[in-house]
Amino acid sequence: MSQNPDQSQDGTPGSGEQRDHAAHKAPKDRKRGLGAWLREVLTIVVIALLLSFLIKTFLFRAFYIPSGSMEETLEINDRIFVNLLVPEPIDLNRGDVVVFKDTKGWLPETVAKESNPVRDALTFVGLLPDESQQHLVKRVIGTEGDHVVCCDADGRITVNGEPxxxxxxxxxATPSDIPFDVVVPEGKVWVMGDHRNASADSREHQNGEGGGFVDVDDIEGKAVVTAWPLNRIGGVSSYEEVFKDIPAPTENSGQ
Structure with missing residues (x-):
């Protein structure tokens, strides 16, 4: 019995030319598949970096904690994410932990770090904290119009008469070992660290530029989460219950 020229010895239909064509085609398909995979990966990376940049620019930004002034809420070397929508369009409130630019010279000058292209790129897209500018992190104790005093007979700070x-x-730590009696001006806030005896905050700068008050315009945003190290991941509380009974400021609150 003669064999059908269009059938292989194992019974598979197809001529020798077709099999040769398939053999030559397979490597090309593999190369084409690898190229498509690389394009997909590159597209995903570009989109991820773009989203990270947009988030860093308009929604959240990473910051690094270099000191113990906010212990134990924030520890040295913590990385936090800050909500950039505070104080606008979301309102700023008493108790919020805020990051603000040091425009009043509260911090000593630092030596600029050498440029590192990889670190600079990751900082630009928001994957690393920006350490190129001087920033501070403190808790808001008094907002515009508030009368903030240290201290009452029990050693507590009062805001508009409420301890x-x-x-x-x-x-x-005690609420404060520095006495003060201030009324917060328009467009300003009074801030203090949680580790009061290790925080050079509004109290320490009453005789300096701005009288110890921080411009609301200098506030970068509100700290909302500790993201690093992994064993400290969690939210940053504003402790609304501490401030909920404070009465609204009055025109004669400073008298």
Missing amino acids: LDEPYLYPG
């Missing part, structure tokens, strides 16, 4: 019980204070 504060402050559970966020560093263990063993």
Whole structure:
């Protein structure tokens, strides 16, 4: 019995020319598949970087905690994410932990770090904190019009006559060992660190530029989450319950 010229010895239909064509085509398909895969990966990376940049520019930004002034709420070397929608369009409130630019010279000058292209690129897209500018992080105690005083007969800070019980204070720290009696001007806030005896905050700068007050325009945003290290991941509380009974400021609140 003769064999059908269009059938292989194993019974598979197809001529020798077709099999040769398929053999030559397979490597090309593999190359084409690898190229498509690389294009997809590159597209995903570009989209991810673009989204990260947009988030960093308009929604959230990473910051690094270099000091213990906010312990134990924030520890040295913590990385936090800050909501850039505060104070606008979202309102700023007493108790918020805010990051603000040091426009009043509260911090000593630092030596600029050498440029690193990889670090600069990751910082630009928001994957690393920006350490090129001087920033501080503190808790807002008084907002515009508030009369903030240290201290009452029980050693507590009062805001518009209402004493504060402050559970966020560093263990063993007193509300303040520096007396003050201030009314917060328009467009300003009064800020203090949670580790009061290790924080050079509004109290320390009452005799400096701005009288210790921070311009609302200098506030970058509100700290909302600790993202690093992994064992400290969690939200940053504003402790609304501490400030909920404070009455609204009045025109004669500073008298």
